[in-house]
Amino acid sequence: MHQPSTTFEAHIEVLGTESPCALILEWGRRLELAIKNFGGVVGVSEGSWRNHMKALQNDPLVGEEVSSEINRLGSTPFPRTVELRVGPPVAAG
Numbered sequence: 001m002h003q004p005s006t007t008f009e010a011h012i013e014v015l016g017t018e019s020p021c022a023l024i025l026e027w028g029r030r031l032e033l034a035i036k037n038f039g040g041v042v043g044v045s046e047g048s049w050r051n052h053m054k055a056l057q058n059d060p061l062v063g064e065e066v067s068s069e070i071n072r073l074g075s076t077p078f079p080r081t082v083e084l085r086v087g088p089p090v091a092a093g
Contacts, residue, residue, distance in 0.1 A: 031073060049074055 005011035015023040035052050039045070044055045053074075056067035 028073075031070065035070070035074070 039052045
């Protein structure tokens with residue numbers, strides 16, 4: 001029987017092993033929603049990623065280093081190829 005993760009690190013380890021694509025997509029979506037929420041708080045309406053990044057860079061609580069990393073993550077295309085490690089085939093049954 002599967003034991004639930006008791007720490008964030010354990011949760012990420014299980015997800016990364018069992019469903020790496022879902023892990024990337026889930027956290028990418030969380031980042032996108034957090035940035036849209038931030039934009040709403042600071043008065044940036046729904047708009048381009050560039051407008052949201054400018055608002056992040058200008059916020060003294062976020063800072064240039066963090067906003068640059070977020071910008072890098074948001075503008076990096078998803079890899080076209082993903083290496084999947086698969087175990088032996090499971091018998092239908």
